Amino acid sequence: MERVTGVNIVPHFCRIEDKPLDFYNDFNIIALGLDSVEARSYINAVACSFLEYDENDNPKEETIKPMVDGGTEGFKGHARVIIPGKTPCFECTIWLFPPQVKFPLCTLAETPRTAAHCIEYAHLIKWDEVHGGKAFDPDDPDQMQWVYKEAVKRAELFGIPGVTYSLTQGVVKNIIPAIASTNAIISAACALETLKIVSGCSKTLSNYLTYNGVEGLHTKVTEFVKDKDCLVCGPGVLIELDTSCTLQKFIEQLEEHPKLHLSKASVTHEGKNLYMQAPPVLEEMTRSNLLLSLFELMGKVPSGTVHATGTSTKNDKKTSGSRKLRVAFKGVNGMTDMDTAGGA
């Protein structure tokens, strides 16, 4: 690189989901400069999918993929270190993120999707076009009415419902600009933590830093705790089975499992497809396994981990997801040991 010799930077211009998992596995650390809960959730699930646990339910060091995450809104920001299996992952503390209300300008200009987008278009783009340089006063009802009417026009043009005067108020007054200094502070904190993890030159942030520069300056470190039942970073949901349980029965159980509600699951074990719902070719190839016992399919081990991918339903919302499941077979040697360790 021109400014710093010895550094190799490779840009990838694509969606984060477009990369195969192996791509992410090649790195020692993943630093997140992401702008949405969904994107963070995705990368978090990817990093956690590399995590393996030993027979005592302790994370295997060599499979841990640390993440450093940061985000800013106006004069506020956060930076955090995620050591999957050791500190809470993004999903363990998903409740920290309130719904987002920030839109990129290009969305407003080109691909509005919601009523709020239409409102922000009228407020941020149209207003300047028409009033060139005159500051918008959100407390002036006439100006607010103007934005509201422009937003309605835009919504009609795009066939988007839901623009109301009250929503216009809410959206216009809540806009949070990006601020260079806040970004500098948060990115510095992320860079420093990444550097410390790589070099081991000092202990790291444990594990969540919040920063607020609105009134004076406040920084606070919170040590959040891991959700031991986390479906993403935990050792996996324990499912006890009889050795006679068939793969088909197992897949049906996943749908009824109170924590999983995973329907139409495809199941893999140590990289081998046990049953695949799609594509048809694979489905046909693996269909015969459905009638075999899972115990046999897993090589008659007392316990093991399988991955199930399917549609999970949570709060009436359907999402596709991958779940790690620890299967233990009743009455097989080794079973008691694992149970004791798991409960400790």
Add this chain to the structure above:
Amino acid sequence: MAEPKIKYDRHFGQAALEKASVCLLNCGPTGSETIKNLVLGGIGSITVVDGSKVEVGDLGNNFMVDETSLGESKAKCVCAFLQELNDAVKAKFIEEFPEKLIESSPSFFSQFTLVIATQLVEEKMIKIDKICREANVKLVFARSYGLTGLVRVSVKEHPVIESKPDHFLDDLRLNNPWPELKRFVESIDINVSDPVAHKHIPYVVILVKMAEEWAQSHSGTLPLTREEKKAFKDLLRSRMSGFDEDNYKEAVDASFKLFAPRGISLNLMRILNDTCAEIDSNSTDFWVMVAACCNEFVAQEGAGEVPLEGSIPDMTSSTEHYVNLQKVYQSKAEADFLAMEKHVQSLLKNIGRDPSSISKMTIKSFCKNARKLTVCRYQMIEEEFNSPNLSELQKYLTDEEYSMAVGFYILLRAVDRFAANYNCFPGQFDGEMDEDISRLKTLAVSLLSDLGCNGSILTEDLINEICRFGASELHAVATFIGGIASQEVIKLITKQFIPMTGTFVFNGIDHKSQLLLL
């Protein structure tokens, strides 16, 4: 993704930034990163002062120099790079050591709006502080040192009109409605039989009306005790004509706004009673407006209240009611502004100034933010260094949350004494570590005893750690410190948001950084 851009209010913030002239002392990574954020934010002009040449070591921690800069003036190279980021900024450099300039030409600094002094040792900090305070130039210190560092603002007085706090009670005057608001409320029938109309009555109307009803049956008082407040909320619920009336739910949730005390908050009272509010021809615009507000407006038109803010939060309502309600608040705010303007003009005349020398826009902003006024004052660095608030210092030393930060604070001063004695910083040269550690320890102990904290000791670990830092300036730490420093600079220049008071001590080990009020 769009370039990060600072967007402050066009009229005050951005214009103030564009007019500002900032001087940067030393352009190592800490200085460069601080000024970079200001250049990106559209600062008017910068002057970079640094006497050093670019060395190989600089390439490893400063993005604003590269290999072609080796042997060149660092100030010149950094300046050229900054200019590349934003060509609208007037960028100048002076190839001179700031330490020398402080000694030889103190008058040099009076041309600037603000000075950013980075990586200065204690003795020079004290000197530049005196120079800037004398010349009425704002000053921000920034220093990175290994995994620690500090930021400190030094300004005699910094009044903030647009403090923009995050959470502040809406200025609705529910418990003290003025005649027009009362009339508006009376014009709406809250017992309307049409269910659609009923659930679109704004909660402001509901609360004002119900408060009146309550007062009539409670000898003119509003709910005071917890029981009364609960009874009032129950009364509100009893008027709901269905379970899904959002406006009534909002009224219940917002009823605390009705119970809030009338009149002026303690915080504001302190400003209104400040001796500076007794104005003369030397008074600043801020204090003239404060005087107009407290001596005149509050006593006359305001009847115990400051000017109305004039904006209302969003609430369930028909558009018509909402817009009309907004207009009621807006016109009261406008009337209050006109009254304030008259008072300001006559006070200006009294003190021999041009009655129109404070712009309408400034007075309007003052009125809109009257409840949120803030005044920050900073003691001189020398005062803090020689006689810090001893009880606070002792409290910090024994408080687990603060002990590491205050330890760094003391040690950052001790390393300067070290440098004054031994011409280098502890741990800066290999092979002398053990000796440096014991020397630094001795200096830290004597510094603590000079400050009156006899018997306080810092942990061995912390002293070792400072020696391990060896006065290095890490890029990531410099960026953090620079980010904080630039943010405070922007607050000071735009006069928006509240700058930090005290000394910010960065802790890059576990991020338990602290603001120390000494």
